[in-house]
Amino acid sequence: MSAVFAKLALYLTYPFVRYALIVGVLIALCSSLLGVTLVLKRFSFIGDGLSHVAFGAMAAASVLGLTSEMPLVLTVTVICAVLILRVGQNAKIKGDASIAMISVGALALGYMLMNIFPTSGNVSGDVCTTLFGSTSILTLTPKKVRLCVVLSLTVTAVFILFYNRIFAVTFDEGFATASGTNVKMYNLMIAVIIAVIIVLAMNLVGSLLISALVIFPAVSAMRMFRSFKSVTICSAVISVVCAFLGIIVSIIEGTPVGSTIVMVNVAAFAASCIAGRYLGGV
Amino acid sequence: MALITCAGLSLGYEGREIIKDLNFTVSGGDYLCIVGENGSGKTTLMKTVLGLIPPMAGSVVMGDGLKAGEIGYLPQQTQVQRDFPASVREIVLSGCQSRQKGFFYKADDRALADRNIERMGIKDLRDRCYRELSGGQQQRVLLARALCAAGKMIVLDEPVAGLDPRVTAEMYRLIEDLNKKDGITVMMISHDIGAALRYASHILHIGRRVFFGTKEDYMSSVIGREFISQGGEDR
Ligand SMILES: Nc1ncnc2c1ncn2[C@@H]1O[C@H](COP(=O)(O)OP(=O)(O)OP(=O)(O)O)[C@@H](O)[C@H]1O
Ligand SMILES: [Mg+2]
Numbered sequence: 001m002s003a004v005f006a007k008l009a010l011y012l013t014y015p016f017v018r019y020a021l022i023v024g025v026l027i028a029l030c031s032s033l034l035g036v037t038l039v040l041k042r043f044s045f046i047g048d049g050l051s052h053v054a055f056g057a058m059a060a061a062s063v064l065g066l067t068s069e070m071p072l073v074l075t076v077t078v079i080c081a082v083l084i085l086r087v088g089q090n091a092k093i094k095g096d097a098s099i100a101m102i103s104v105g106a107l108a109l110g111y112m113l114m115n116i117f118p119t120s121g122n123v124s125g126d127v128c129t130t131l132f133g134s135t136s137i138l139t140l141t142p143k144k145v146r147l148c149v150v151l152s153l154t155v156t157a158v159f160i161l162f163y164n165r166i167f168a169v170t171f172d173e174g175f176a177t178a179s180g181t182n183v184k185m186y187n188l189m190i191a192v193i194i195a196v197i198i199v200l201a202m203n204l205v206g207s208l209l210i211s212a213l214v215i216f217p218a219v220s221a222m223r224m225f226r227s228f229k230s231v232t233i234c235s236a237v238i239s240v241v242c243a244f245l246g247i248i249v250s251i252i253e254g255t256p257v258g259s260t261i262v263m264v265n266v267a268a269f270a271a272s273c274i275a276g277r278y279l280g281g282v
Numbered sequence: 283m284a285l286i287t288c289a290g291l292s293l294g295y296e297g298r299e300i301i302k303d304l305n306f307t308v309s310g311g312d313y314l315c316i317v318g319e320n321g322s323g324k325t326t327l328m329k330t331v332l333g334l335i336p337p338m339a340g341s342v343v344m345g346d347g348l349k350a351g352e353i354g355y356l357p358q359q360t361q362v363q364r365d366f367p368a369s370v371r372e373i374v375l376s377g378c379q380s381r382q383k384g385f386f387y388k389a390d391d392r393a394l395a396d397r398n399i400e401r402m403g404i405k406d407l408r409d410r411c412y413r414e415l416s417g418g419q420q421q422r423v424l425l426a427r428a429l430c431a432a433g434k435m436i437v438l439d440e441p442v443a444g445l446d447p448r449v450t451a452e453m454y455r456l457i458e459d460l461n462k463k464d465g466i467t468v469m470m471i472s473h474d475i476g477a478a479l480r481y482a483s484h485i486l487h488i489g490r491r492v493f494f495g496t497k498e499d500y501m502s503s504v505i506g507r508e509f510i511s512q513g514g515e516d517r
Binding site: 036040161162163164165167168171172174175176177178179180181222225226227228229230231 | 329332333334349352353354355357365366367368369372373375376377379380385386387409410411414427428431437
């Protein structure tokens with residue numbers, strides 16, 4: 001056991017490991033906050049669709065040879081989030097069909113671009129990295145770390161400030177509209193926040209596993225708690241702890257970061273199910 | 283000017299018209315009851331007036347300084363997802379949304395929520411989870427929330443459905459108090475024609491035939507007399 005701690009202490013002296021932990025924990029925090037809203041508003045598939053869009057944008061950015069791909073990916077994903085929400089309200093194309101169209105289109109485009117304009121000899125390796133995150137969290141530049149920290153703190157601050165409104169819009173749109181809340185605007189805001197979270201989380205777990213990061217903590221917390229506030233706080237705690245443990249384990253054992261974090265989340269979900277049965281809801 | 287003026291209003295869903303060319307006004311201090319058979323479009327009308335669904339033709343104009351933010355609304359049913367985690371107090375507090383100036387609830391918002399929780403007799407349910415309550419208990423929670431939001435007007439879709447007789451009587455008294463003492467305008471859908479005639483100042487009857495006017499006019503009208511004599515069944 002002490003050998004593990006010694007190894008851990010050694011690793012923690014490396015700046016990139018500390019960066020990874022800070023960024024990982026912050027991203028996990030903000031991605032868990034909106035999880036409850038997404039799950040309850042049946043928006044979880046939007047997160048999934050947007051992650052594919054982010055993949056396509058990422059591919060385009062690397063083909064274009066951009067040194068920092070985040071701004072482009074962020075812009076494209078936010079625009080698509082707004083589009084999906086808009087189109088979803090339009091009855092002609094059904095919401096989920098439009099999401100599937102946008103996301104699969106972006107996925108195909110991204111893979112196509114990476115094959116036509118390979119940036120390295122190992123195309124399938126590149127694709128895998130973008131889809132599953134692999135080690136990218138450990139190769140963050142200080143600039144990207146700063147961007148991630150600012151974005152995740154902004155998302156968290158916006159969520160706290162608008163917590164009451166987000167609750168009202170999630171719980172009952174009709175009542176919220178009648179009592180003068182601008183539901184359309186808040187839905188838009190939620191969509192933009194989701195887009196930012198997706199792009200952030202992509203650095204941590206890769207684009208295929210993002211949904212896990214958003215949904216697992218919320219669903220686990222809902223197993224144990226019965227009020228919105230306690231579910232939100234609990235899912236933030238679960239998410240942060242899981243991300244922390246996942247990153248540590250992956251560093252020590254050399255496993256892929258993204259899948260390790262998701263596996264820890266799966267374990268936490270199983271534990272919550274058992275805990276929920278005995279607690280009977282708090 | 284009236285609080286709400288509906289002119290030439292047609293409403294329905296996806297191109298299918300349910301009510302055509304409806305005209306009525308609601309003035310400050312009115313107690314309007316909307317009556318009619320199941321499926322005649324009462325809930326649809328209320329949603330259109332509140333701006334939740336767009337009118338197919340005609341207009342709904344809010345006047346007299348009535349802003350959407352001053353209406354407390356009790357929906358007929360909320361599509362609350364089965365697994366929504368929310369405590370009674372969180373839901374009632376969300377009715378204070380429109381009064382909320384800054385980002386967070388203030389002490390007087392909390393006091394208002396607690397007062398309305400007490401009014402509806404659900405104080406011991408305060409920290410319970412909404413989805414685990416009985417239908418009548420849920421109805422009272424939503425009523426308490428609507429009361430919090432009712433600045434100038436309260437709009438109720440079948441407020442006494444699912445309430446026991448004692449709470450029903452209490453409810454009618456409460457609504458009357460709101461209307462008479464606090465001067466809050468009431469718009470209510472009800473199948474309880476007896477109560478409608480006892481408390482309302484105006485009646486809007488919709489269905490195959492339409493009537494809008496004061497209660498007295500309704501009681502002496504052909505359509506009103508028929509509806510009342512059949513205990514609330516349109517022919
Ligand atoms: N979301 C909807 N989409 C399409 N049609 C609808 C929808 N909701 C209601 N309708 C139809 O509109 C008509 C009026 O419905 P509405 O709910 O307004 O009736 P109501 O007068 O409130 O009835 P009740 O007394 O049962 O509450 C009904 O024929 C119903 O089938
Ligand atoms: Mg109805």
